[in-house]
Amino acid sequence: MNEMIENLLSHRSIRKFKSKRLNQQQIETIVCSAQHASTSSYMMAYSIIGVTDDSKKERLAEITGQSYVKHNGHFLIFCADLNRVTIKATNDEYENMLDNLENSEHFLVSAIDAALAAQNAAIAAESMGLGICYIGSIRNNIAAVDELFHLPKHVIPLFGMAIGYPAHHPESKPRLPIDAVYFENGYQDHEDALDRFDEKIGNYYAKRSENNRKDTWTDQMKRRFQKTIRMDVTNHVKNKGFNKK
Numbered sequence: 315m316n317e318m319i320e321n322l323l324s325h326r327s328i329r330k331f332k333s334k335r336l337n338q339q340q341i342e343t344i345v346c347s348a349q350h351a352s353t354s355s356y357m358m359a360y361s362i363i364g365v366t367d368d369s370k371k372e373r374l375a376e377i378t379g380q381s382y383v384k385h386n387g388h389f390l391i392f393c394a395d396l397n398r399v400t401i402k403a404t405n406d407e408y409e410n411m412l413d414n415l416e417n418s419e420h421f422l423v424s425a426i427d428a429a430l431a432a433q434n435a436a437i438a439a440e441s442m443g444l445g446i447c448y449i450g451s452i453r454n455n456i457a458a459v460d461e462l463f464h465l466p467k468h469v470i471p472l473f474g475m476a477i478g479y480p481a482h483h484p485e486s487k488p489r490l491p492i493d494a495v496y497f498e499n500g501y502q503d504h505e506d507a508l509d510r511f512d513e514k515i516g517n518y519y520a521k522r523s524e525n526n527r528k529d530t531w532t533d534q535m536k537r538r539f540q541k542t543i544r545m546d547v548t549n550h551v552k553n554k555g556f557n558k559k
């Protein structure tokens with residue numbers, strides 16, 4: 315197994331960081347790695363906001379309810395960005411672009427581009443001995459985050475990423491068995507694989523060194539999807555000119 319694969323397989327989210335901040339060179343290496351991800355039709359339809367202002371980090375910690383949003387080596391926010399492609403358009407060209415720009419296809423394109431860039435950033439950071447945690451809970455109040463960073467029309471915040479020097483070493487979290495996610499030549503029934511996984515994850519939750527509990531993956535998912543969350547995201551996304559048609 316090569317070093318790259320070993321790094322990928324030893325990923326775990328880090329939620330406790332030392333107070334040491336990343337230096338400019340580390341930040342630029344991580345962002346540059348993010349930028350080299352593949353991007354749909356060369357659109358590069360994302361922006362990355364680095365948060366260095368402590369009062370903004372404080373506000374993000376309030377919104378997310380997660381202290382590691384404030385205490386880390388650096389914090390990034392990944393945004394879907396369809397604004398940039400309109401900047402050089404005349405008023406007429408802009409009007410002609412809107413139907414296409416604001417459809418579901420380009421909402422997906424921008425979210426996919428941002429996610430690919432983010433995962434490159436994560437892998438780069440981890441290869442440098444740093445830890446990361448994605449932070450989707452910035453969408454607990456997507457409108458407030460959007461306003462905090464003065465995002466223009468056609469730009470929305472998707473998720474954050476806390477990066478820093480790990481101050482704990484959690485166990486790696488098991489993943490679904492391969493036969494539950496990889497199918498050849500068509501979608502396949504995989505209920506048995508879920509049973510096997512529930513047993514495995516049940517043991518993991520019972521025995522892990524932090525936050526242990528009695529749970530299974532399928533129970534976790536059933537609970538999650540019976541509770542409505544972040545219902546305001548739909549309107550916010552549409553109001554900012556994404557996924558409108």
Ligand SMILES: Cc1cc2nc3c(=O)[nH]c(=O)nc-3n(C[C@H](O)[C@H](O)[C@H](O)COP(=O)(O)O)c2cc1C
Nearest residue numbers: 325326327329380447448449450451452473486487
């Ligand atoms: C888009 C995205 C958003 C996430 N948001 C949060 C979050 O808000 N808070 C958090 O503690 N972890 C968050 N996570 C981390 C996941 O909980 C974690 O990746 C998952 O449980 C698997 O654990 P592992 O990363 O340690 O393998 C997020 C992950 C992703 C990909």
